[in-house]
Amino acid sequence: MFDKISYMNDTYVFVKLKEGVEIKKNLLSGHVVISDEEKHVLGEIVEINDKEVKVRLLGEFENGKLHSGVIRKPLLDAKIREILQEEIPLILGQNDEQSLLLGGSPFYNDFPVYLNVNDFFSNHFAIFGNSGSGKSCGIARLIQNVFRNDHAHPYRANFILFDISGEYSQAFRNINEINPNYNYRIFSSNDTEPNAEKLRIPIWLLNSSDLALLLACNSHTQIPIIERMLKLVKAFAETGDNSEAFKDHLIANAIMTVLFSDETPAQKKNDIFAIVEDCQTDHFYLDAEVQGVGYTRKFRECFNIDKTGNFTEGILLTEYVSQFINPTFDDYEPAGGVSYNLQDMEKALKFTLISDGWYKNEQTYSDAVTIKVRLHSLITGPYGKLFEYDNYVNVEQYLAGLLIQGDKKYQIVNINMDDIDDQVAAVITKIFSRIIFDYSKKIVNRGSIPFHILIDEAHRYVRKDQDTFLIGYNIFERIAKEGRKYGVILGILTQRPVELSDTVISQCSNFLIFKINNPMDSEYIRQMVPNISAEVIEKQKTLQSGTCLGFGSAFKIPVIVKLQMPDPSPLSSNSDVIKFWNA
Numbered sequence: 001m002f003d004k005i006s007y008m009n010d011t012y013v014f015v016k017l018k019e020g021v022e023i024k025k026n027l028l029s030g031h032v033v034i035s036d037e038e039k040h041v042l043g044e045i046v047e048i049n050d051k052e053v054k055v056r057l058l059g060e061f062e063n064g065k066l067h068s069g070v071i072r073k074p075l076l077d078a079k080i081r082e083i084l085q086e087e088i089p090l091i092l093g094q095n096d097e098q099s100l101l102l103g104g105s106p107f108y109n110d111f112p113v114y115l116n117v118n119d120f121f122s123n124h125f126a127i128f129g130n131s132g133s134g135k136s137c138g139i140a141r142l143i144q145n146v147f148r149n150d151h152a153h154p155y156r157a158n159f160i161l162f163d164i165s166g167e168y169s170q171a172f173r174n175i176n177e178i179n180p181n182y183n184y185r186i187f188s189s190n191d192t193e194p195n196a197e198k199l200r201i202p203i204w205l206l207n208s209s210d211l212a213l214l215l216a217c218n219s220h221t222q223i224p225i226i227e228r229m230l231k232l233v234k235a236f237a238e239t240g241d242n243s244e245a246f247k248d249h250l251i252a253n254a255i256m257t258v259l260f261s262d263e264t265p266a267q268k269k270n271d272i273f274a275i276v277e278d279c280q281t282d283h284f285y286l287d288a289e290v291q292g293v294g295y296t297r298k299f300r301e302c303f304n305i306d307k308t309g310n311f312t313e314g315i316l317l318t319e320y321v322s323q324f325i326n327p328t329f330d331d332y333e334p335a336g337g338v339s340y341n342l343q344d345m346e347k348a349l350k351f352t353l354i355s356d357g358w359y360k361n362e363q364t365y366s367d368a369v370t371i372k373v374r375l376h377s378l379i380t381g382p383y384g385k386l387f388e389y390d391n392y393v394n395v396e397q398y399l400a401g402l403l404i405q406g407d408k409k410y411q412i413v414n415i416n417m418d419d420i421d422d423q424v425a426a427v428i429t430k431i432f433s434r435i436i437f438d439y440s441k442k443i444v445n446r447g448s449i450p451f452h453i454l455i456d457e458a459h460r461y462v463r464k465d466q467d468t469f470l471i472g473y474n475i476f477e478r479i480a481k482e483g484r485k486y487g488v489i490l491g492i493l494t495q496r497p498v499e500l501s502d503t504v505i506s507q508c509s510n511f512l513i514f515k516i517n518n519p520m521d522s523e524y525i526r527q528m529v530p531n532i533s534a535e536v537i538e539k540q541k542t543l544q545s546g547t548c549l550g551f552g553s554a555f556k557i558p559v560i561v562k563l564q565m566p567d568p569s570p571l572s573s574n575s576d577v578i579k580f581w582n583a
Contacts, residue, residue: 001017001018001021001023001082002015002016002017002018002032002053002080002081003015003016003017003018003019004016004076004077004080005034005074005076005077005078005080006052008073008074008076011056011057012046012054012055012056012057013034013043013054013055013057013073013074014052014053014054014055015032015052015053015055015080016051016052017050017051017052017053027045027048027053028045028046028047028048029044029045029046029107029560030044030045030082030083030107031043031044031045031058031082031083031091032044032045032055032080032081032082032083033061033080033081033082033083033084033087034055034057034074034078034079034080035074035078035079035080035081036074036075036077036078036079037075038075039060039061039062039072039074040060040061041057041059041060041061041070041073041074041078042057042058042059042060042061042066042083042091042557043055043056043057043058044056044058044557055080057070057073058070058557059556059557061087061090064090065090066090066091066556066557068556068557088105088108088111090556091556091557091559092105092108092111092112092113092114092556092559093112093113093114093115093116093555093556094114095112095114096151097151097152098116098117098118098151099114099115099116099117099151100114100115100116100117100120100145100146100149100151100152101113101114101145101149102114102115102142102145102550102561102563103141103561103562103563103564104561104562104564105559105560105561105562106547106560106562107560110562113550113559113561115510115550115554115555116553116554117149117152117554119509119510119552119553119554120510120552120553120554121146121450121452121489122450122484122489123484123489123508123509123510123552123553123554124480124483124484124489124490124491124492124504124507124508124509124510125489125490125491125492125508125509125510125511125512125552126491126492126493126494126497126505126508126510126511126512127139127491127492127493127494127511127512127513127514127548128494128495128497128511128512128513128514128516128521128525129495129513129514129515129516129548130495130514130515130516130517130518131495132545133495133514133515133516133543133545134514134545134546134547134548134563135493135495135512135514135548136167136168136456136493136570136572137546137563137565137566137569137570137572138512138514138546138548138563139454139456139491139493140168140171140172140566140569140570141563141564141565141566142512142563143159143172143412143454144171144172144175144566144567147175147178147179147182147411148178153179153181154411155181155182155409155411156409156411156449157411157412157450157452158403158411158413158449158450158451158452159411159412159413159452159454160402160413160415160432160436160451160452160453160454161412161413161414161415161454161456162415162417162425162429162432162453162454162455162456162461163414163415163416163417163418163456164417164418164425164456164457164460165418165456165457166416166418166571167456167570167571167572168414168416168456168570168571169186169193169195169196169414169416169571170568170569170570170571171566171568171569171570172184172412172414172568173195173568174567174568175411175412181409182411183408183409183410183411183412184410184411184412184413184414185197185402185405185410185412185413185414186413186414186416187199187402187413187414187415187416188416188417188418189383189386189416189417189418189419189420190416190418190419191385193416196416199386199415199416199417199428200385200386200387200388200389201386201387201389201428201431201432202339202387202389202392202393202398203340203341203342203345203387203389204234204237204338204339204340204392205394205395205398205431205435206431207230207434208223208226208227208230208471209434209471209472209473210427210430210431210434211226211229211230212226212470212471213426213427213430213431213467213470213471214378214424214427214431215371215374215375215378216374216423217371217470218470219367220470221363221364221367222367222368222370222371223470223471225349225352225364225367225368225371226371228352228355229345229348229349229352229371230348231333231334232250232348232351232352232355233340233344233345233347233348234334234335234336234338234340235332235334236340236344236347236348236351237334237338237339237340237344238334238335238338244281244282245324245326245329246329246332247279247281247351248281248283248284248324249324249325249326249329250279250329250351250354250355251275251276251279251281251284251324251351251354252284252321252322252324252325253325253355254275254354254355255272255275255276255284255321256318256321256322256325258271258272258275259272259317259318259321264309265303265305265309265310265311266305268303269303269305269311272303273286273300273303275354276299278350278353278354279347279350279351279354283324284299284324285299286298286299286300287299287300290302290313290316290317290320291320292313292316297313297316301313302314302316302317302320303317337392337394338392339389339391339392341387341388341389342375342378342379342384342387343379345375346372346375346376346379349368349371349372349375350372352368353365353368353372383420383424386428395435395438395439396439398435399435399436399439415428415429415432417429422460422461425460425461426460426461429455429461430461430467430475430476432453433453433475433476433479434475436451436453436488437475437478437479437482437483437486437488440483440486440487440488441486443486443487446485446486446487447485447486447487448487449487450487450488450489451487451488451489452489452491453479453488453489453490453491454491454493455490455491455492455493456493457493457494457495458492458493458494458500459494459495459496459497459499459500461476462476462490462492462494462500462501462504463499463500463501464499464500464501464502474501474503476490476501476504477501477503477504480501480503480504480506480507480508481503481507490504490508492504492505492508495516496518496521497516497521497524497525498518498520498521498524508552509552509553509554510550510551510552510553510554510555511525511549511550511551511552512548512549512550512561513525513548513549513550513551514543514545514546514547514548514549515542515543515544515545515547543560544562546562546563546565547560547561547562547563548560548561548563549561
C-alpha cells in the first residue's frame with residue numbers, strides 16, 4: 001500500500017502510495033510506523049489523496065514503549081506500514097496497576113483506552129465542551145471509573161465537587177455498592193433538598209481576604225477595616241474580664257479624642273453620644289452613673305453646656321473616662337481559637353469605626369459604612385444561614401467533619417450550590433479552596449493527603465477577575481502554580497475556556513476536550529495549551545456527544561475516546577419536550 005517517502009519537513013512526512021493498489025478502507029487518522037535501521041517512529045495520517053498521504057510524526061518506539069515527540073526524523077529510505085494489532089496498547093495504554101480505563105477508541109473497534117493514574121490525577125486537568133457535548137457525563141464516568149478500578153482501592157481519596165447546577169446530586173449515589181468502604185456525601189445550600197445535609201461554614205474560619213470577597217469590597221482602603229474588625233471580634237469573643245476591659249479602652253480612647261478635638265461642645269456631645277449609642281458596655285451608656293465626690297451624675301448629664309459654652313462636668317467626665325484607658329491594650333493581639341457569628345462581627349465593626357479616630361475620616365468612614373451595609377444585608381438575607389455554625393471547630397476539625405462521620409470515610413463530597421447566585425457561589429468556592437490549600441501546606445508529610453477540587457461551570461468562578469488587584473492573589477491561580485506539590489489538584493470543567501484564568505489553564509497538564517463550536521474558544525485552547533497542533537484542534541469540531549479528545553502527560557499521544565455513559569448519570573440531559581407537551 002505504501003511505497004516510499006517522497007519528502008519531509010520539520011513536522012510531516014509525505015509518503016507515496018503504490019500504483020495499482022486498491023485502498024479498501026479509510027486511512028485518515030490511522031496510525032503508521034516508519035522504520036529505518038536505527039528507529040521506529042509513530043505517525044498519524046492527516047491528509048490523503050490518490051497518490052500520497054501526509055503523515056504527522058507523533059513519537060518514537062524504544063524498548064517496547066512509546067515516547068511522545070520525535071527528536072530525529074527517519075531516513076528517506078525508511079519503510080512504512082500500518083500499525084499492528086499488538087502495538088495498539090502502546091498507543092492507547094495498557095491495563096496494569098498504574099492505569100485507569102477511560103473509554104474506547106472509535107478508530108480501533110472500541111479498543112480500550114487507558115490513562116496513567118498518577119500522570120492524570122497528580123496534575124491539574126481541564127475538561128472543555130459545549131453544553132450537551134457530554135462533559136458532565138464525562139467527569140461523572142471518569143470519577144466512577146476511579147472507584148471501579150480493580151487495580152486500586154482509593155479509600156483515602158478526597159474529591160470535593162462544586163456542583164453549581166445540581167447536576168451531580170445522583171451521579172455517585174451508588175458508590176457504596178462498588179465497595180462498602182466507599183461513601184458519597186452531599187451538602188446543599190437548599191435546606192429542603194432531600195438526601196442532602198445543610199451547607200454551613202464557620203465564619204471564624206474566614207480570613208480578611210475571604211471576607212473582602214464575601215462583602216464585595218472594591219477598594220484597598222477597605223482591607224484594613226476588615227482586618228481591624230476581625231481582630232476586635234476575636235478579642236470580644238474571648239472569655240474573661242479582658243474582653244470587656246478592651247471594649248471600655250476602645251470607647252474611652254475614642255471619647256478622649258473627641259473631647260480634645262477642635263469641635264464645638266455641641267458637636268463633641270453629638271459625636272460622643274453617637275459612639276456610646278453604637279458601642280455600649282456596662283460602663284459606657286447614656287444612663288451610666290458617674291461617681292463624683294459626694295454626688296453622682298448620669299453619663300448624659302455630664303454633657304450639659306454652661307453659659308461659658310463648656311461642659312458643666314468636664315473634669316468629672318475626663319476623670320471617669322480616663323480610668324478605662326489601658327495602654328497595654330494598644331498592642332493587644334487576641335489569641336484566636338474562639339467562635340463568633342455574623343452578628344458579633346457587626347458589633348465589632350461598630351467598634352472599628354470608633355477606634356483610631358476612623359469615624360472622623362470621611363473616606364474611611366464611607367468605606368466602613370459600605371462594609372456595614374453589606375454585612376447587615378448578609379445577616380438579614382437568605383445567605384446568612386450559610387455561616388451559622390453551632391460549636392467551635394478549627395480548620396482540621398472542620399475538614400475532617402466534611403470527610404469523616406463516625407466510622408464512615410467519604411471519598412466524594414458534593415457541595416451543591418444550585419440555589420445561590422454566582423457572586424456568593426464564587427466566594428464559597430474560593431473559601432473552601434483557600435481553606436483546603438492552607439491546610440495542605442501545613443501537613444508535615446507533604447502531599448500525603450491529596451485533595452481534588454472539581455469545579456463545574458468554572459468559567460463563572462475561575463476567571464480573570466479582580467481578586468489579585470484587591471487582595472494580592474487569586475486563590476485558583478495560586479493553587480494552579482503551587483498546589484501540585486501539596487497534593488491539591490484542580491479539575492476545571494467549562495463550556496467557555498476563553499473566560500478562564502490564563503494562569504490556571506497554562507498549569508493544566510491534561511485535557512479532555514469534547515465538541516466546541518465557538519471559534520474563539522478553539523483558538524484560545526490552541527494558544528494556551530502547549531504542544532497542541534491545529535490538526536488536534538480541528539478534530540474536536542466533529543466529535544459526537546460523549547466522545548472527547550484526550551491529550552497531555554497521562555496520554556502517549558492525543559487520542560479520540562468514546563466514554564461509556566455514567567451509571568447513574570448526572571441530571572444534565574435536555575428536557576424531553578415532546579413527552580411533557582403531550583402529557
